[in-house]
Amino acid sequence: SYELTQPPSVSVSPGQTARITCSGDALPKKYAYWYQQKSGQAPVLVIYEDSKRPSGIPERFSGSSSGTMATLTISGAQVEDEADYYCYSTDSSGNPLFGTGTKVTVL
């Protein structure tokens, strides 16, 4: 079955850049979306349609997509960015799914 594969964990020092990847065969033709989930909280949308940022999301969050890989970049990571991050997209038939998730540690 179709999967969106993410690295289990990413570590970054405060002020540095974190990049989280999401790999899927349908991504060349499907948008990617990114959600941030802090411990004990509901997910929050941080990027939609590959690279658009919802209102209220800091500019340090950006997204891109090329070929079979989408990337969420946190430029100048802050301690408060420590969270689990999930990509979301659809398979070639339009069935939605989430990525495997990435735990981002800022230390």
Next chain:
Amino acid sequence: EVQLVESGGGLVQPGRSLRLSCAASGFTFDDYAMHWVRQAPGKGLEWVSGISWNSGSIGYADSVKGRFTISRDNAKNSLYLQMNSLRAEDTALYYCAKDRARDYGSGSYPGKWGQGTLVTVSS
């Protein structure tokens, strides 16, 4: 302010049924598609089901197809998930989420989320 409040979770035995509800406020409910997403304890997110603004388009994850039914009552600003033949693997926190568009389908995605309601399936 958009608010989504889930209810109806609890402890249920395998094979039994449960109905979840999601009360929406702060936006025009019948202008948006809606989703259910779940998260098993300590695990990742799993999309469960989606429904368009007028219930004309509906989708389910393979893991729940034939057992779960999504519905909505636009007059009551409410979303529902009828869960039958529950299994231990259905144990999860169930989130209701508002789409950013009217139609469920290509380009549909969860935008704003509620805080979830916990379903535990165990004997």
